[in-house]
Amino acid sequence: MEGKKVLVIGGGGREHALGWKLAQSDLVAEVIYAPGNAGTSKEAKGRNVPLNGAAKENFEAVAELIKSEGIDLTVVGPEDPLAKHGLTDYLAEQGITRVFAPSKAAAQLEADKFFSYQVMDVLEIPQAISVLCETTEEAIEAIEDRATSKGIVIKARGLTGGKGVTVCDSKEEALEEITQHAEEYGPEVLIADRLFGEEFSAFGISDGNKVYPILLSTQDHKPLLDGDKGPNTGGMGAYGPAPIAPADVVQDVADNIMNPVIQHLKEKGMPYVGFLYAGMMDVDGVPHVIEFNIRMGDPECQPTMMMVKSDLYQAMDYALEGKLDELELEFNPGATCTVVLASKGYPKSYKKGLPISGIEEADKVEGVKVFHAGTKYDEDTLVTSGGRVLGVTAYSPEGIAGAQERAYEASRKINIPGEFYYRTDIADKALKREG
Numbered sequence: 001m002e003g004k005k006v007l008v009i010g011g012g013g014r015e016h017a018l019g020w021k022l023a024q025s026d027l028v029a030e031v032i033y034a035p036g037n038a039g040t041s042k043e044a045k046g047r048n049v050p051l052n053g054a055a056k057e058n059f060e061a062v063a064e065l066i067k068s069e070g071i072d073l074t075v076v077g078p079e080d081p082l083a084k085h086g087l088t089d090y091l092a093e094q095g096i097t098r099v100f101a102p103s104k105a106a107a108q109l110e111a112d113k114f115f116s117y118q119v120m121d122v123l124e125i126p127q128a129i130s131v132l133c134e135t136t137e138e139a140i141e142a143i144e145d146r147a148t149s150k151g152i153v154i155k156a157r158g159l160t161g162g163k164g165v166t167v168c169d170s171k172e173e174a175l176e177e178i179t180q181h182a183e184e185y186g187p188e189v190l191i192a193d194r195l196f197g198e199e200f201s202a203f204g205i206s207d208g209n210k211v212y213p214i215l216l217s218t219q220d221h222k223p224l225l226d227g228d229k230g231p232n233t234g235g236m237g238a239y240g241p242a243p244i245a246p247a248d249v250v251q252d253v254a255d256n257i258m259n260p261v262i263q264h265l266k267e268k269g270m271p272y273v274g275f276l277y278a279g280m281m282d283v284d285g286v287p288h289v290i291e292f293n294i295r296m297g298d299p300e301c302q303p304t305m306m307m308v309k310s311d312l313y314q315a316m317d318y319a320l321e322g323k324l325d326e327l328e329l330e331f332n333p334g335a336t337c338t339v340v341l342a343s344k345g346y347p348k349s350y351k352k353g354l355p356i357s358g359i360e361e362a363d364k365v366e367g368v369k370v371f372h373a374g375t376k377y378d379e380d381t382l383v384t385s386g387g388r389v390l391g392v393t394a395y396s397p398e399g400i401a402g403a404q405e406r407a408y409e410a411s412r413k414i415n416i417p418g419e420f421y422y423r424t425d426i427a428d429k430a431l432k433r434e435g
């Protein structure tokens with residue numbers, strides 16, 4: 001049987017990790033990235049095309065590429081082309097249905113926090129009690145009414161690249177923050193009660209009828225600085241499995257949260273196909289939903305792909321063919337840890353075009369794979385092109401301590417002028433739990 005061609009839309013660390021894993025399938029002959037990055041251009045079975053497949057103005061070109069190349073399966077990494085512009089819907093109109101990503105209607109689960117709150121409210125899924133505010137005046141009133149001595153949380157309604165949540169320690173701080181938050185992300189917000197507990201991420205594969213859980217929890221590190229201080233970012237690192245959520249907890253999340261949501265969307269005429277991400281918090285032993293995402297997390301995708309032993313292409317194929325009952329995912333023993341190397345100044349302004357050295361040395365560290373995100377080639381020189389530049393990911397069959405040690409050993413080998421910024425405490429919470 002001739003090998004299949006797979007198209008990966010996007011150019012970040014998540015897309016690099018997905019393509020790297022898909023290329024390991026004996027069923028896959030080639031992985032095409034649109035547009036990919038410097039790392040994906042050098043991958044086995046990999047080929048970049050100079051097309052930003054996530055941009056709405058390029059949707060017609062994406063459809064033409066799928067037809068001309070004979071693409072068998074398309075995977076959409078980022079959320080914007082799905083939730084804002086309906087890429088899956090557009091391709092379906094062109095007769096292209098083997099797309100592993102939800103429709104625009106189903107993507108409201110991430111794109112519209114009002115929508116997802118109301119879905120969970122109807123299904124009685126544990127979440128932070130919130131007030132849905134359409135104006136800043138309503139938000140101020142809600143803060144005055146709901147804030148306690150433990151603070152309050154401001155959540156933007158729409159897509160914000162993972163940066164639209166502000167956790168406030170007091171009513172006064174929230175009242176100071178709300179105007180600036182509205183200027184950055186718009187006036188529509190959820191004023192949410194502040195929950196306390198340890199966070200974890202759970203992922204599942206949905207065929208529109210049910211979810212097959214990826215029985216490996218991860219833990220993201222959103223704040224920029226060690227100790228979870230500083231501004232929120234797109235994620236400074238992740239590890240898995242997270243001790244706070246062993247496999248039975250992830251199964252519980254799938255049974256009692258993910259599946260009811262998927263079935264609810266199906267009943268509403270918006271069947272959901274693709275990865276489903278549930279950002280969770282363990283609150284006194286009860287998993288509460290912080291947010292849903294309509295794709296794999298970034299950087300959580302990187303450690304997850306390192307841990308999955310089974311054929312990812314086959315898993316996606318089963319989902320698209322409605323054969324999830326036949327799926328049995330296996331995982332490698334041990335643990336993984338991803339350290340994000342970021343440009344100094346991220347998540348605000350930072351320099352681009354800085355030459356990168358040391359990746360080959362880092363890749364030689366046992367169990368290490370360096371996934372690219374904000375990289376490109378300037379002629380023959382590898383340079384930075386984004387805020388989060390690399391995801392240095394290490395696997396150890398011995399567990400999280402070994403994975404963390406390898407990840408940091410490799411990270412120290414990679415350099416740019418002025419040095420990268422990275423957190424030095426990724427996976428420390430797991431080590432403290434193990435203890």
